[in-house]
Amino acid sequence: MRLIADNLQITNPDIEKAVADFRAEPIQELVRACQKAGAHMIDINAGPLPRDGDKKMVFLVNAVQEVSDLPIVLDTTNPQAIEAGLKVAQNKVIINGFSLEPKKLDLILPLAKKYEADIIGYLLNSSGHVLPNADERLQIAVEILTEYQKTGLDKERLIIDPLIVPLIWQDGHLQAGEVLRTIRHLPEILGYPVRTIVGLSNLTAGAGRDPRRLLLEQVYLSMLTAAGLDMVLLNIFHTKTVAAAKAAAALISEKPFAWESL
Amino acid sequence: MRLIADNLQITNPDIEKAVADFRAEPIQELVRACQKAGAHMIDINAGPLPRDGDKKMVFLVNAVQEVSDLPIVLDTTNPQAIEAGLKVAQNKVIINGFSLEPKKLDLILPLAKKYEADIIGYLLNSSGHVLPNADERLQIAVEILTEYQKTGLDKERLIIDPLIVPLIWQDGHLQAGEVLRTIRHLPEILGYPVRTIVGLSNLTAGAGRDPRRLLLEQVYLSMLTAAGLDMVLLNIFHTKTVAAAKAAAALISEKPFAWESL
Missing domain, CATH: 3.30.750 (Transcription Regulator spoIIAA)
Known part of the structure; x- marks a missing residue:
């Protein structure tokens, strides 16, 4: 991770x-x-x-x-x-990022090609809205990959962000599960092990200083790791979340004794 | 959970x-x-x-x-x-449990039928050995279900234990991932949403009072929850592990605001 x-x-x-x-x-x-x-x-x-x-x-x-x-x-x-x-x-640079919104496709995606940079593609529709379930997000991922490949860039340089939404949204509790499903199915749907990223703090955005925030972060990041997540944007000073990320990665690492160096 | x-x-x-x-x-x-x-x-x-x-x-x-x-x-x-x-x-009683070992099939499985009890089936081969990867475990699960159904019992009463092995085993780090994959694929392989159980303490068995034990437990249980685990045997006094279990379950609950009651 x-x-x-x-x-x-x-x-x-x-x-x-x-x-x-x-x-x-x-x-x-x-x-x-x-x-x-x-x-x-x-x-x-x-x-x-x-x-x-x-x-x-x-x-x-x-x-x-x-x-x-x-x-x-x-x-x-x-x-x-x-x-x-x-x-x-x-x-090394990653562009964060583009989506199917026409302005992003026209003005941001071409920069990845011009400067040979990795770029993050958000699973938003062309109006810039989050889709409510995994199937719809996966459909958007197919369209994102199609647009991306039109630039002639190597698909290994694309990184997909399925978009965590706040738990306090009306359907936030359902979306947490849908994001896990999206990450799990992306490699099969896109036909290669595309890299994935999330912004973890979105999960508890709007929750103020709720003491459950850190627990939810730690647990959800472990779940995301199990689903196959590759990269995470997080508050690096949340030491317990960082420890959970390393432990989760070690538990599915193919390296012997990865957990021993925690 | x-x-x-x-x-x-x-x-x-x-x-x-x-x-x-x-x-x-x-x-x-x-x-x-x-x-x-x-x-x-x-x-x-x-x-x-x-x-x-x-x-x-x-x-x-x-x-x-x-x-x-x-x-x-x-x-x-x-x-x-x-x-x-x-x-x-x-x-209410659950029998823990049987496997493909002939003695277990002959002497323990029939008790589930005679007393109409739920029963746990371990994914061991007929010699009582753990299989090294998910594909082999899933093959055993098919055989377990076949033996189970010969008793005439309702398959909803079967609970599958894919068997967590200690991380300190030579291939323990690989098995942790294989158990996740096994749980994820069981419903598809068996054709119904079979219930699953694990004994969580096995993960860190033999690790003594290693301070990483609790972190590994919390993180792995979150990952198992993401994979679809239904039941867990654990030290119920490990309060942080219990909190992680509840948070993970809330994050994929279909009930609105489940996370708010953490």
Whole structure:
């Protein structure tokens, strides 16, 4: 299981201010802490970046890669910002991401081809809506792969995000099961062992400081691992969730004694 | 997920002595504590009961049902002791269990028919050995169901135990994954949603007081739940494992807001 720190978020006031002032220090301190906590990659969650998006993304990518060799996930809906980040990136990059929405297909997917980057495809319909069950999500996955392959890119570079939705949604409890089923059936439906990713914090979004949040995260990540998940975006400072992720991965590892190094 | 307390074990010196002296008190105290901790059933793990097996099992069953209405699992390899327990049982009973070993087919399986009890079938071959992978276990499951149906019993009363083996076995790390695959594929292979059970403590058997034991238990039980497990034998006083079991079950429950009552 590849652990991607989701901690570098522009919605965090300290990070927002650092970006506004172009001060790398607070960002680099956070990135070092994420790496120390076991992150395999760093998600740069820059939001929509309505102003100076390209300049800010260049600053963020450089801030991160000055202190870390970890792969970077460019997480914004702003195609100009993504392209600016891709141009300066020296670390490995994943674009986060595209969907069947026409703007994403036209403006974001081509960047994966132009810069030969891995890219995440969200299982949303062309209007940008989450589908309620696994069958519909799998149908979208087929369409995502079709669009992806039109670019001529190697399908091994595609990563599918089946989209965890908050448990507090009206059908959130059903969707948790549907996401597991989606991950389990993707390799069979797409005909190859496509890589999968989820944003774990979505599960308990809106639940405030509910003490059950961490338990639900740990347990659901174990279940996702059993279903075949490859990568997870998570708060890397949730040490028990990280421990659960490693234990779950070790339990289905083909390496002898993987669990002994927990 | 049905939680079956595995705490009432004759290998526990206090219980062994209570049984030898036919003193119900220590047993009943334990059963009350198990029920309070959230057990849905009580496993009476009486071992092989080489002497006075029938008398001891009658004593144990009566001791339990005097203080609890919970279903009882008769867990011994001694067919006479099982039959003695079945004769006096007023609570619901599960026989634990039979396999393709000729002695089990001849002496234990018929008791399920005679007393109309649920019974656990272990995925062992006819020599009593665990099979190394899911395909072989599933083949055994087909044979188990065939033997079971020869008795004329309703297949809904069969419960399959795919057999967790200790991680410290040479191929223990591979078997953990094979057990998940076995549980996932059983309904498709047998053609109906057969109930499944595991003995969770087997996973970390022989690991002594290794602090990772509890983490591995919690994580693996979450993974087993995702695979479709119905029942688990566990130490009901492992409160975090119980919490993980409930959270995992809630996350795939079809009941709205199941997770809110965690």
